[in-house]
Amino acid sequence: MEHNSTFPIKLTELDMLRDEASSYLKSIQWEQGQRAKNRDKDAKDESILLYLSRANNGSNALEITSVSKTILALKKRLLPDSIAIPIYLNQTLYAVQEGITLGIWIKDSYYDASGLSSLNENKTALNTDGKREFESKMHTATAFMLFAMAYKILNDLKSYASDDLSVMKQKFAGIPEVSLLSPLKGISCSLFYYDKYLAHPEIVKSDKDVINFTVVYFESLIDEIQQRKSSLEYTETIEDRTYKLENSEFAVSGWSNVFQGAAKSVEFNKIKFEQIVGNRDAKHFARRLTERMLSYDFTAKKNPFQELGGFMPVFMGYGIPGTGKSMLIAAIATRLKEHCDTLDIPFLFHPMPDTLISTFQGGSAEKMVEWMKPLQDPSKLIFAPIDDAENNLQERTAQGVSAGVKEVIGVFLRYTEGAYAVNYGNSSIGLFTNLPEMLDKAVISRVQGRFKIDGARTEHDFLDQDHLWWRKLDDTMPDFVNMEGPENYSYLQDQGLAKNMGEILNEIKKPTEERVHDIYDKVEKQFKSNQHLFYANLYKDMQEAFPFFSSRDVRNIQSAVSLRLTDFDLEEDWFENPDIYFKQDYDTKYNMLQELMRANMKGLDFSEIRRQEVVRYLDNVATIADTDFKRKVDARVNQLNIEREARSSFENDN
Template identity: 80%
Template sequence: MEHNSTFPIKLSELANLREEATSYLKGVSWEQGAKAKNRDKDQKDSSILLYLSKANGTHASEVISVSKTILSLKKRLLPDSVAIPLHLNEALYALQEGIATGIWLKDSYSDASGLTALNERKASFDASQRREYDSKMQTATAFMLYGIAYRILYDLKPVASEDLSVMKNKFAGIPELSLMSPVKGISCLLFYLDKYLNHPEIITSDKDVVDFTVVFFEAVITEIQLRIGALEYTETIVDRTYKLEKSEFAVSGWENVFEGTAKSVEFNKIQFEEIVGNRDAKHFARRLTERMLSYDFTAKKNPFQELGGFMPVFMGYGIPGTGKSMLIAAIATRLKKHCDELDIPFLFHPMPDTLISTFQGGSAEKMVQWMKPLQDPTKLIFAPIDDAENNLQERTAQGVSAGVKEVIGVFLRYTEGAYAVNYGNSSIGLFTNLPEMLDKAVISRVQGRFKIDGARTIPDFIDQDYLWWRKFEKTMPGFVNMSGPGDYTYLSDQGLAKNLGEILSNVERPSEEKVLEIYEQTEKKHKDTEHLFYAALFKNIQKAFPFFSSRDIRNIQSAVSLRLTDFDLPSEWFEDPSLYFRKDYDTKFTMLQDLMKQNMKGLNFSDIRKQEAIRYLDNVATIADTDFKRKVDQRVHDMNIQLEARRIFEEGDQ
């Protein structure tokens, strides 16, 4: 979605709306709808819902006051305190700022959409004008409530508790949300907020007020997002961004859901040279960082995506202890360093370990929360999933939990399909020791893959030792009384390769038996320089591996595209960002095309295509084979146990 223009939310204009916001907090009245009153039947927490539905909101004259409620909470929770406690103050201030911001957005929408002009002619409406007026009024109210919730979350999320799961379990939802008119919208919203705050089980400390307010307004945003499809006249909402003066706060249509403003997680700083071996993985990681940094924030796209050299999802796999976690940290270190130098916002966003929930639907909700930030076009995002086999395990395997299935469902929806938005600024990395345990549909989303195989050569092992004993040498010179490896300079082999050609041994034939057999059969009928060769090869592979699909073919194509874009960005571009990084999108694209043409001079398309097809098909076969072998081993193991048990049983019987 393109936002054509940015409008400032002026602080002076907000100041004028604070009084109106305060008057709402001082008192509103709301008459509950019949539906909300009857909502307590068949609900998970009848006590709270019953309480909400029996709340005395039956008389239009009854006034509830959120500011009074917060003051009475002070008396209940901290009777000895003279001043209003910090958290209660934060919550009250956030509510006031949120309502003022929401009113400002509603006024802005009313002017832009023609609602203000309609309002002045209200007396002379015909039926279609009345319909347009009502429709725009609903949209204005929805946008206002969205703005209120969004601003409150912006102010309170940083001070709320990290883990809100206890509060979310207490929360029983919002019985109703009115979009009839702005006054009704705010009155209904504050009525239920007030009822919750007055419930003795919900608030047990002053921090709970902040936590609950966050949970409540997250639910408001979710509720409004469910209704966006039914709203009309939203053009003047989705085509612009409103930015608060002297602040990072901005509202861009409906899209920047607050869940999407994740905070970057801390990580250990590691340089690629400190990782031993793993040439393929280091090379891939370096290419990934260069490609992400080429993202254009104005055009909201990445020239590498157009050239076919960008990977929204990639996979690193290898046996345990070969450096997966170090590699994740090294990619994050490199991206962060360049982002700081180029003044680009960076988000390191690893998948949390606590994603699988025991509640039905809970895992899907958490996964959506984790994936939403990946659609934020205002920063570069690296999202690693370590030990990916835990959360993305083959769904058909025995004993796989409902939570894993929910997580995979969301992952697939957000990586390809209607929800999948990739501007070329975010990349998900799956890291696993057991690729064969990953769900087949998840693996087919992977567009780049590399082996993480650790130390492999004599210099690798020398360097792995050197990284360990040099610490002693530093603190106690001379203590390590051993001679060096002759003419080898420590760590000199751990630098980065120039291109993939340097790393890949020239693959001429498949190494997997089954693939080799199919390959040789196909060779008898066609030359590998004919297009027909690949059509026949893929058809035959599909017979042997039924899960092989056109997405796999697309992945082979993208591997070839990656090879064609496998060139270094000149170091002077990093030293002086104005030479490339600060240029406009079209200029960057042209510069990359020139580099690509120079790089292609030594390459041969049919050779690269053959190499990448073989690498990919070998990989597919290895994963399928390992999975099969593991199942056979398990069956053999079970049979041995059974035989042994029978033997012991028979001996005992004699």
């Protein structure tokens, strides 16, 4: 559902609700329901659930609990000698209070927006339908309040919690009951069990555990509410708007649960480009990508390279197995991280997790949205590689493709182009694959930059690849490697970066792929490659041979040519002294780049660049199509051979 309006959550309005929030932390009353009390009667006495169900010694009376008292007691138990409340305990208490405050505000605005306020005022005069509507809206108000409360608490604490919460999740036995009867009951019930868990000696062993447990508990509360939201009515005024907290990135947008900024950078091995042998095209591309991302302007929330046509939100690296895809991913991340550290820019390395495809219907889409959502955060540079992309983005029409893959592709397409696609020029998704022909056609058509990862290719490449291996032996035992080196080559001298794409491509004269070569020759007999009609006819004939070739491909070729026009090095001293360029405002950066671009274009021949890029792209399209076709033919031939063999052995047996 599209959110069409944004409302501010004003800080002054929250200030007025804070006392009410802290009164809930001081004391709430809750009477456990029968079901929660009877849960797990036969389990061993240590069971946390049994402990919770006996929370008030089996009596039915209302029990009064106090979260703030429990936290003070924890402080005495964990840090008996300290006078101040330790930082994590303090932070948690504050976050829970802020969460409740925000929840109350959200509930009040739902009351007004949904007409619940006026039903509430005329409660006594309501007829049967009116009473039903009143109760139904109370449930929805309570659910939305608890959702917003938990969401705010997670937003404030998630980045301080441990990365791995599995130990805490194992101790946690779920929330015995969630009440949605009224806002007061909703808050009392959720704080009652939160408090009981905190007081249990097994749950909190250190002050960090308090944050960890709070995150696990309120994540679970959100899950409980997400499970029930389908039974709630009168949710239109929740789903059609976004509430944004003043002076902050935090927003409540319907029921969507995205921890903005909570995506944590994943660890990676540090690798320099010089350690990767061959792969000139890939290394050059990776270097350009990093320079372009670093040009992003945080104030203007846009990237001057995007305006110049030199930015790639989605790119693809493909090649046979063992040519260095994973090393390349690490090298791009390493380079970005080093520059970001120097320039004091937040960086997020955000690879797609292997566990994305879920067996639950809708589960994969939800996980994919959760993975793609942080890519829309304009406050950091984000590199999001998808390694072995053919696993999660496989051709949807192929036999036996799971529903999960289709869901993932649907989300990918929606977020890379269309109403949801936001690209500020600060994030880039890289597809890396050995089998590009297995990728979904619509996914491939989103790819704006592509390069081969072909590993070692020349005599010098293979020399260097061996050198990287034996020099380790040479370091430990100097005379052990008793072999002669090459005469006119110093190791790794070819592994530096190319000056520009022209250096790599100048040997491309004609397409290598047979079908494209024939089409190219035929068109070349009628037109010269510096005539516009040459390309119009080439595209038309390509489409006849490869029916899926479309205007989208032509646009991709155009953006490849634009990339070449911006294929220049940023000045060395810009990196040494960031004030010259990186720290400038957007317009200054844009003008500096335009000047560099003009200077760079003086030596270029537009029609030649266009020809090279067209040849490169068409070759690529054909390789992918032909490999796919060849694989299908091989599989069919194999099947026929098996059938023939089976028939003959059947006849022999009889």
